[in-house]
Each structure stands twice: as structure tokens, then as C-alpha cells.
Amino acid sequence: MALEYEVARFSTLPEGELAVAVLRTHGIAARLPDRDMATINPDLLIAIGGVRVVAPHDQIDTARRLIERIRAGEFTDTSEDWRIDAVDGxxxxxxxxxxxxxxxxxxxxxxxxxxxxxxxxxxxxxxxxxxxx
Known part of the structure; x- marks a missing residue:
């Protein structure tokens, strides 16, 4: 098993899962080592400081740059094509x-x-x- 380092922490499990999905889409072997604990006892997330996203040491710089881009909103879809608006009720x-x-x-x-x-x-x-x- 390759040496892994923390890329980022997220306050909720869905945020961490989303970050891992984006990182994996970009070829980074990211994972959530705290997934089981967060699923079984989510109250402990506050105590441990959130859900950790980790990646192999040789991909850590790329992963952290991607997380910065995610947090800056670069991957946010601002189009309103997905919305369903009521027209005349x-x-x-x-x-x-x-x-x-x-x-x-x-x-x-x-x-x-x-x-x-x-x-x-x-x-x-x-x-x-x-x-x-």
C-alpha cells in the first residue's frame, strides 16, 4: 500500500464523497478513510475535525490544487437548464x-x-x- 497524505477535510460525508468523486474523475486515487465511522456515528465527525480525504503521496500536490479549484467554485454549474419552473401554475x-x-x-x-x-x-x-x- 502506498503512503497516503491528507488532501483536505470536509464537515459532512456527502461533501467528502463528492470531493473523492471529482478527484477520481481526474485520475487521482483518493479515498475516505473515515467513511465507516462517519456512517456509523456521524456525531463523531465534529470530534475528529471532519471527514478526511486522502491520496497517494505522489498525487498529493495535484489533489490539493483540484480541491482548491473545487472550493473556489470552478466546477459549479451555473446554468439553469436543469431547473423546472412553473409557468402559469x-x-x-x-x-x-x-x-x-x-x-x-x-x-x-x-x-x-x-x-x-x-x-x-x-x-x-x-x-x-x-x-x-
Whole structure:
């Protein structure tokens, strides 16, 4: 295994993953040695100072220059081709009120079930559980 050095640190796992993806796209063998820890216990990221991105020692200068370019916003897509804007209350063939999200009514039913199971029933059990006839 080649000697690796830290290229940069990121405060969240997705930022680190994105940096590794960009570095690998440019031919740098970058990786996240803290991925497992960040996945299992993300609260520790603050304690260890973020997610480390590392690269082989012979690619470290190129990797750090790329990270500087990323942080400067060089790879940011400023075009608005990907945006979907509502025109006259319509997005494509749908009206705005027809767009409810991925789950729609099932999310509302799930919320009611969770509130009943974890709030109403336990409180009712405490209040009326002691009454025996």
C-alpha cells in the first residue's frame, strides 16, 4: 500500500464523497478513510475535525490544487437548464396543486399511526392502566 497524505477535510460525508468523486474523475486515487465511522456515528465527525480525504503521496500536490479549484467554485454549474419552473401554475403537464411529493397521502397516514402508537396509546395506558374493575 502506498503512503497516503491528507488532501483536505470536509464537515459532512456527502461533501467528502463528492470531493473523492471529482478527484477520481481526474485520475487521482483518493479515498475516505473515515467513511465507516462517519456512517456509523456521524456525531463523531465534529470530534475528529471532519471527514478526511486522502491520496497517494505522489498525487498529493495535484489533489490539493483540484480541491482548491473545487472550493473556489470552478466546477459549479451555473446554468439553469436543469431547473423546472412553473409557468402559469403548471410544471409540464401538471398543475402545482397536483404535485404532492413521493408518498403523498401515505406519509400523512404514517404520521397519524406513529403519533397514535408512540404518544396517544402510551399516555392513555398510563392514565387508565391503573384502573381495574
Amino acid at each position: 403548471k410544471v409540464g403537464d401538471l398543475h402545482e396543486h397536483e404535485i404532492t411529493g413521493a408518498m403523498g397521502w401515505s406519509k400523512k397516514v404514517g404520521t397519524v399511526v406513529v403519533i397514535l402508537a408512540f404518544v396517544v396509546f402510551p399516555v392513555a395506558g398510563c392514565l387508565f392502566g391503573g384502573l381495574r374493575y
